[in-house]
Amino acid sequence: MNLFYIGAGFVGTCSAVISADSGHNVLLYDIDLNRIKRLSSNDRQEIESCIYEDGLADMLVRHQDRIDFTADYQKVEEFLDICDGIFLCLPTPEIGETGESNLSYYTDAAQKLAHSLVMRNTGTQKKYVVIINKSTVPIDMVDKTAEILNAAGVKNYGIVSNPEFLVEGKAIEGSLRPDRVVIGAWKQQDFDIMRKIYQRFYDSPTVEYIEVNPKEAAAGKLLANYILFSKLALTFDVIGRTCETFTKLGFENIRKVLTTDPRIGTWGMYNSLYAGGSCFIKDARSLYYQLQTAGQEANLVNEVYLANRRQFNTFMGRAQKEAGFVWKDKIVALIGLAFKRDTNDIRNSPSIDIANFLKEQEVKKVQVYDPAAMDNFKLVFPENAQFTYFSHEFDTVKNADVIIIATDWPQFRGLADAMIREFGYTPLIMDGRRILQHRYKDLHEAGFTIIAVGGPLMKSAQLSTD
Numbered sequence: 001m002n003l004f005y006i007g008a009g010f011v012g013t014c015s016a017v018i019s020a021d022s023g024h025n026v027l028l029y030d031i032d033l034n035r036i037k038r039l040s041s042n043d044r045q046e047i048e049s050c051i052y053e054d055g056l057a058d059m060l061v062r063h064q065d066r067i068d069f070t071a072d073y074q075k076v077e078e079f080l081d082i083c084d085g086i087f088l089c090l091p092t093p094e095i096g097e098t099g100e101s102n103l104s105y106y107t108d109a110a111q112k113l114a115h116s117l118v119m120r121n122t123g124t125q126k127k128y129v130v131i132i133n134k135s136t137v138p139i140d141m142v143d144k145t146a147e148i149l150n151a152a153g154v155k156n157y158g159i160v161s162n163p164e165f166l167v168e169g170k171a172i173e174g175s176l177r178p179d180r181v182v183i184g185a186w187k188q189q190d191f192d193i194m195r196k197i198y199q200r201f202y203d204s205p206t207v208e209y210i211e212v213n214p215k216e217a218a219a220g221k222l223l224a225n226y227i228l229f230s231k232l233a234l235t236f237d238v239i240g241r242t243c244e245t246f247t248k249l250g251f252e253n254i255r256k257v258l259t260t261d262p263r264i265g266t267w268g269m270y271n272s273l274y275a276g277g278s279c280f281i282k283d284a285r286s287l288y289y290q291l292q293t294a295g296q297e298a299n300l301v302n303e304v305y306l307a308n309r310r311q312f313n314t315f316m317g318r319a320q321k322e323a324g325f326v327w328k329d330k331i332v333a334l335i336g337l338a339f340k341r342d343t344n345d346i347r348n349s350p351s352i353d354i355a356n357f358l359k360e361q362e363v364k365k366v367q368v369y370d371p372a373a374m375d376n377f378k379l380v381f382p383e384n385a386q387f388t389y390f391s392h393e394f395d396t397v398k399n400a401d402v403i404i405i406a407t408d409w410p411q412f413r414g415l416a417d418a419m420i421r422e423f424g425y426t427p428l429i430m431d432g433r434r435i436l437q438h439r440y441k442d443l444h445e446a447g448f449t450i451i452a453v454g455g456p457l458m459k460s461a462q463l464s465t466d
């Protein structure tokens with residue numbers, strides 16, 4: 001089949017390459033020419049510097065004959081004559097902190113598409129085409145998209161909601177072996193076409209292939225993200241806080257007690273300074289906004305958002321409150337910039353808020369490192385007298401007064417040994433991921449003061465706070 005993707009971001013690119021891998025011919029369009037050039041470079045390093053996703057670069061190179069990239073709409077218009085399915089993979093960020101989704105990227109793309117669709121097949125529109133929404137959008141967005149298409153005079157088309165459930169950092173693995181594929185359509189004809197597009201999943205004994213209506217598909221996605229987000233908030237704000245408040249409660253031991261009950265489950269039972277990323281926050285906010293606009297109070301939905309924000313403020317506030325640490329004029333090592341490991345995505349990363357906090361506190365220097373996300377972070381915080389970028393975590397933490405660990409890259413576990421062995425002094429350690437938890441005792445005995453999410457202060461007499 002001939003498939004057209006609009007938006008070459010995390011979702012569009014990962015999904016397009018899986019379509020190519022499933023035997024389809026794919027055209028991927030984005031307004032960002034630089035992005036298109038890098039993704040189509042066939043150079044693994046160049047691709048990874050654009051989207052760092054395990055396995056993505058290999059697959060793009062392997063399927064270069066089946067997948068074409070363009071920022072040129074004329075090429076798109078030629079492709080529309082033979083196109084079977086069009087995937088919309090556009091950003092839908094929150095407008096400020098209102099909860100309302102900014103749908104302008106989506107509607108701009110839909111309007112431009114509509115004008116081209118009416119001209120296909122020299123204006124006869126004889127080829128039936130399905131428009132498939134993959135962006136996370138308000139519950140009624142598929143019907144609103146149909147209104148845009150109808151207003152432009154588009155005929156002979158179907159419209160489908162196909163929410164994306166990929167997990168950044170595991171997007172390729174997850175897209176090759178999804179738990180479920182959800183298709184929301186109003187017409188059987190559209191379900192039939194989607195079954196052909198997703199034949200490999202429709203036939204798979206391990207994938208739940210779910211057919212519902214478009215509103216159920218969109219609502220299912222928003223609710224799924226809200227539930228996941230609420231599990232994290234519960235871990236941070238209830239389980240973690242309990243372990244921080246009372247002595248001799250090991251977070252990992254409590255977790256074992258809880259997660260062995262299959263009704264509680266394991267997902268989300270890890271403590272962190274913040275749940276960032278481009279999805280959970282904005283999707284929970286969007287659900288809250290939609291419920292409120294429909295006359296509901298939606299207090300529980302909002303509370304999850306507030307609990308996440310509270311977690312960040314509590315963690316950063318502990319240095320001063322519990323250890324008497326004064327930030328002004330200090331040297332800070334900030335380890336981990338991506339919102340989580342295995343990605344270079346810094347959208348809503350706690351490191352952005354930390355960096356802003358450090359600037360406000362007038363620290364002397366911020367020494368920064370991340371294995372994948374430094375190029376993206378430099379766009380927000382350029383290298384200057386205050387911000388210095390390093391190429392290894394160990395060099396980054398040297399000479400710092402405080403070390404903040406903000407991302408759970410596994411390689412950071414090695415820091416404990418190096419610090420105990422080679423440091424002649426003992427900076428404050430703020431572990432926002434409990435990544436050094438296996439060595440807290442040793443670090444404390446070696447004279448380090450530790451503030452970790454999900455644990456009480458481990459204060460050493462050697463901490464200098466002036």
Ligand SMILES: NC(=O)c1ccc[n+]([C@@H]2O[C@H](COP(=O)([O-])OP(=O)(O)OC[C@H]3O[C@@H](n4cnc5c(N)ncnc54)[C@H](O)[C@@H]3O)[C@@H](O)[C@H]2O)c1
Pocket residue numbers: 006007008009010011012029030031032035089090091092105108109134135136137164165166167168278279
């Ligand atoms: N990233 C995730 O993990 C994830 C998971 C599930 C769902 N989603 C949802 O999928 C959607 C896309 O997310 P993403 O992370 O891929 O976003 P992204 O920002 O990585 O990518 C969006 C791309 O769309 C392009 N674009 C913007 N306007 C355009 C236009 N008019 N025409 C063509 N291209 C245009 C941008 O240049 C960008 O490359 C969002 O609604 C998001 O909530 C994301």
